[in-house]
Amino acid sequence: xxxxRKLRLSLESTLDSVxxxxxxxxxxxxxxxxxxxxxxQIGMGVRETMANAVIxxxxxxPDKSVRFDASIDEQAFRVRVADEGSGFDxxxxxxxxxxxxxxxxxxxxxxMMRAFFDEVEIGSSVDSGTRVRLVKYRTKGAGGTxxxxxx
Amino acid sequence: xxxSTAIRDVADVKVVDLSGRITLGEASGQLRSTVKxxxxxxxxxxxxxxxxxxxxxxxGLGELVSAYTTARGRSCTxxxxxxxxxVQDLLQITKLYxxxxxxxxxxxxxxxx
Numbered sequence: 001x002x003x004x005r006k007l008r009l010s011l012e013s014t015l016d017s018v019x020x021x022x023x024x025x026x027x028x029x030x031x032x033x034x035x036x037x038x039x040x041q042i043g044m045g046v047r048e049t050m051a052n053a054v055i056x057x058x059x060x061x062p063d064k065s066v067r068f069d070a071s072i073d074e075q076a077f078r079v080r081v082a083d084e085g086s087g088f089d090x091x092x093x094x095x096x097x098x099x100x101x102x103x104x105x106x107x108x109x110x111x112m113m114r115a116f117f118d119e120v121e122i123g124s125s126v127d128s129g130t131r132v133r134l135v136k137y138r139t140k141g142a143g144g145t146x147x148x149x150x151x
Numbered sequence: 152x153x154x155s156t157a158i159r160d161v162a163d164v165k166v167v168d169l170s171g172r173i174t175l176g177e178a179s180g181q182l183r184s185t186v187k188x189x190x191x192x193x194x195x196x197x198x199x200x201x202x203x204x205x206x207x208x209x210x211g212l213g214e215l216v217s218a219y220t221t222a223r224g225r226s227c228t229x230x231x232x233x234x235x236x237x238v239q240d241l242l243q244i245t246k247l248y249x250x251x252x253x254x255x256x257x258x259x260x261x262x263x264x
Contacts, residue, residue, distance in 0.1 A: 015175060015176045018175060040237065044208065047174075047208055048208065048209055051175055051208070051209070051210070055175075096245060096246075097245070097246050102246060102247070102249070102250060103216055103219070103220050103250065104213075104216070105213040105214070105216050105217045105220075106209070106210075106213050108209040108212055108213065108245050109209045111209075111244065111245060112208075112209055112241070112244065112245075115244045
């Protein structure tokens with residue numbers, strides 16, 4: 001890695017890619033001064049995002065890839081993940097905190113992404129798959145405006 | 152690090168010592184098969200020792216929930232032991248602390264069934 005602050009990858013739709021993305025962002029965060037708790041949270045949030053992309057988005061298809069961008073600046077760690085699936089409606093996912101959802105075996109990934117990142121934006125359509133943008137600020141509460149807009 | 156499991160009998164409780172990460176893929180499958188094996192052998196009291204589990208993802212949490220619901224359907228009670236801080240945080244975030252009875256002392260846990 002020549003620049004530990006910026007990375008763009010095209011990843012296969014495999015569980016190994018989930019592991020790889022988690023390890024990469026954790027290393028980037030460590031090298032750029034995020035504290036151990038933040039490193040853990042960034043890794044876990046990315047792990048959940050990538051798992052959704054390769055499993056629910058791309059269906060583990062060898063013909064589909066995940067576009068993965070990570071960048072770090074003085075304010076924040078920013079991640080974008082885009083799959084080639086057929087999209088989904090985030091509002092249709094059962095709330096795992098509801099009494100009826102508490103004992104469901106799945107559906108906690110979005111909750112964990114939102115718990116570990118300060119900003120989570122999800123754009124999804126049948127034609128272009130699902131795009132997720134995550135922002136983790138170095139200092140809690142430093143958000144408000146972001147430098148990037150979803151493509 | 153993958154997940155390793157070891158089963159001990161303490162009184163009439165099956166104590167499952169788990170070590171490693173409970174994550175998507177093989178590790179979640181391993182927990183599932185261990186729980187199934189114990190249920191098939193007639194276990195009615197199961198204590199999952201998470202003392203050496205420092206990392207669980209949403210898939211692993213789902214597997215714990217499945218263990219709980221599957222066991223309950225077969226008249227078996229599942230409780231947790233020695234939940235580590237990061238895993239405890241996840242149980243708080245997901246409100247699963249309201250589902251699982253968790254203990255920090257094995258003797259107390261065993262007599263609590």
